[in-house]
Amino acid sequence: xxxxxxxxxxxxxxIAANGASYLPRYQRALERARExxxxxxxxxxxxxxxxxxxxxxxxxxxxxDAARRLFTASALGGATGEGMTIQFMAGLAHGxxxxxxxxxxxxxxxxxxxxxxxxxxxxxxPFSRVFVSPALKAVFVKADGGGMPTFSYFAQI
Numbered sequence: 001x002x003x004x005x006x007x008x009x010x011x012x013x014x015i016a017a018n019g020a021s022y023l024p025r026y027q028r029a030l031e032r033a034r035e036x037x038x039x040x041x042x043x044x045x046x047x048x049x050x051x052x053x054x055x056x057x058x059x060x061x062x063x064x065d066a067a068r069r070l071f072t073a074s075a076l077g078g079a080t081g082e083g084m085t086i087q088f089m090a091g092l093a094h095g096x097x098x099x100x101x102x103x104x105x106x107x108x109x110x111x112x113x114x115x116x117x118x119x120x121x122x123x124x125x126p127f128s129r130v131f132v133s134p135a136l137k138a139v140f141v142k143a144d145g146g147g148m149p150t151f152s153y154f155a156q157i
Contacts, residue, residue: 053113056104060097068092070144070151071099072125075107075115087111088131090124091152092143106154120144131155 015026035041072090087107093099096117104112118125121144124132132140136153143151 055097055100060095062094066094068094069119070121070140071119073103073115073117074125074127075111077111086127087156089154
């Protein structure tokens with residue numbers, strides 16, 4: 001949530017930097033965006049810069065009464081001079097798209113896209129032995145069984 005709030009703050013400051021005369025333009029753009037979503041014109045949108053991943057488009061699809069399940073994900077990353085980074089995330093979500101989007105807020109869309117995602121407390125994502133202690137595994141089981149209203153966990157080495 002913190003990262004999302006930071007992005008909203010950054011966008012608000014960029015908009016404000018243009019001055020008050022630009023605010024009506026941004027308001028019209030937001031209204032048009034709502035129309036596009038309402039009319040389901042998503043397939044007609046051209047993206048600027050790098051293309052969006054399929055899981056970034058539209059609303060996550062899951063039954064309205066779907067129970068939230070435990071999802072885990074791991075991703076390997078690294079850059080020259082940085083070495084290797086392993087990221088592990090766990091949390092409750094209605095589906096893998098919702099979970100991957102939440103992960104993207106933490107690690108960015110490129111890493112979230114290559115992350116291996118698994119469902120349930122029994123079949124954890126790779127590297128779980130590194131990141132999940134027996135006590136945390138018990139929390140995962142409780143969360144997956146509906147015993148927690150919300151849960152998220154993120155670690156990296």
